[in-house]
Amino acid sequence: MGYQHEQAIAILRRTPATLTALLSGLPEVWTLSTEGPNTWSAYDIVGHLLNGEETDWIERARIILEDGETRPFASFDRTAMFENYKGHSLTQLLVAFEQARTKNLATLSASDITPDKLTSAGVHPALGVVTLRQLLATWVVHDLNHIGQIVEVMARQYADAVGPWRAYLAILTRPILTE
Amino acid sequence: MGYQHEQAIAILRRTPATLTALLSGLPEVWTLSTEGPNTWSAYDIVGHLLNGEETDWIERARIILEDGETRPFASFDRTAMFENYKGHSLTQLLVAFEQARTKNLATLSASDITPDKLTSAGVHPALGVVTLRQLLATWVVHDLNHIGQIVEVMARQYADAVGPWRAYLAILTRPILTE
Numbered sequence: 287m288g289y290q291h292e293q294a295i296a297i298l299r300r301t302p303a304t305l306t307a308l309l310s311g312l313p314e315v316w317t318l319s320t321e322g323p324n325t326w327s328a329y330d331i332v333g334h335l336l337n338g339e340e341t342d343w344i345e346r347a348r349i350i351l352e353d354g355e356t357r358p359f360a361s362f363d364r365t366a367m368f369e370n371y372k373g374h375s376l377t378q379l380l381v382a383f384e385q386a387r388t389k390n391l392a393t394l395s396a397s398d399i400t401p402d403k404l405t406s407a408g409v410h411p412a413l414g415v416v417t418l419r420q421l422l423a424t425w426v427v428h429d430l431n432h433i434g435q436i437v438e439v440m441a442r443q444y445a446d447a448v449g450p451w452r453a454y455l456a457i458l459t460r461p462i463l464t465e
Numbered sequence: 466m467g468y469q470h471e472q473a474i475a476i477l478r479r480t481p482a483t484l485t486a487l488l489s490g491l492p493e494v495w496t497l498s499t500e501g502p503n504t505w506s507a508y509d510i511v512g513h514l515l516n517g518e519e520t521d522w523i524e525r526a527r528i529i530l531e532d533g534e535t536r537p538f539a540s541f542d543r544t545a546m547f548e549n550y551k552g553h554s555l556t557q558l559l560v561a562f563e564q565a566r567t568k569n570l571a572t573l574s575a576s577d578i579t580p581d582k583l584t585s586a587g588v589h590p591a592l593g594v595v596t597l598r599q600l601l602a603t604w605v606v607h608d609l610n611h612i613g614q615i616v617e618v619m620a621r622q623y624a625d626a627v628g629p630w631r632a633y634l635a636i637l638t639r640p641i642l643t644e
Contacts, residue, residue, distance in 0.1 A: 296495070424627045434636050438613055444466070
């Protein structure tokens with residue numbers, strides 16, 4: 287299916303409430319556990335989403351609309367949340383994410399994204415020329431990817447507890463999701 | 466991490482609200498699209514979860530507690546939702562799932578699941594002897610697995626729309642989640 291702006295926004299608008307419904311008030315044994323060294327907990331992933339919201343997505347959209355291909359995007363630091371939000375509770379991160387997402391969608395709405403603007407392009411530091419349409423589609427998939435990563439890391443805490451059912455649960459055995 | 470009953474219930478209790486936050490009111494292009502023949506849409510997956518709630522999980526727990534290994538579980542029909550809920554809207558399925566889950570957790574709570582009862586066993590038609598602890602752990606992972614499957618099938622509707630970012634989004638390229 288092709289990118290449709292209002293359909294994309296419908297997903298972006300729902301992510302904060304989805305994360306809150308899934309994670310708010312959960313025992314920390316679920317939210318702080320990882321899948322092993324160099325993998326992320328649900329808490330880490332929410333921090334990563336917040337960091338993208340504060341520094342990356344809307345800023346790249348702005349660069350495309352204002353500077354086009356004349357000014358490449360800054361690189362996005364995928365692990366900045368480990369320093370930036372040290373000491374923050376999961377609840378604080380969830381609230382901050384909801385607020386940042388709401389603000390960013392308001393900014394996007396104010397930009398009046400026409401079909402013409404969707405074809406505007408910018409330069410990604412590693413991927414080269416990308417369009418606003420591709421950026422916004424990626425924002426959507428990035429949300430879904432990280433919701434998938436959260437349920438995966440939580441599910442794997444019970445990889446042994448399920449006993450023989452393990453054979454039926456692909457989420458426990460296939461290669462893990464990363465960024 | 467080992468199975469802890471209250472921690473497991475904390476996940477099971479959150480799934481209906483998570484699915485509602487993610488899916489309620491979304492355009493059908495997201496909720497009815499599959500990943501191709503013989504794969505499930507978000508709508509199909511919610512129906513599968515509802516069907517498990519109405520016919521499988523709590524019934525198997527009851528068999529373990531009342532009959533133990535003397536009476537094997539019935540097979541669970543993974544695709545019964547296609548017939549059972551024909552014509553139901555997604556909203557109807559989400560509401561019915563929330564109600565069925567609430568009822569089942571009340572039944573479980575009334576069963577006073579002690580550590581002793583968790584070691585009780587039953588007979589799965591394909592997997593053989595399984596304990597109540599393994600059944601309940603699987604119920605949790607099954608929820609998380611299907612939330613993961615829902616975000617995956619939705620993400621893949623934008624597999625082309627993301628353009629070169631596809632290389633960074635494992636959710637678009639790895640083997641798909643099934644049951």
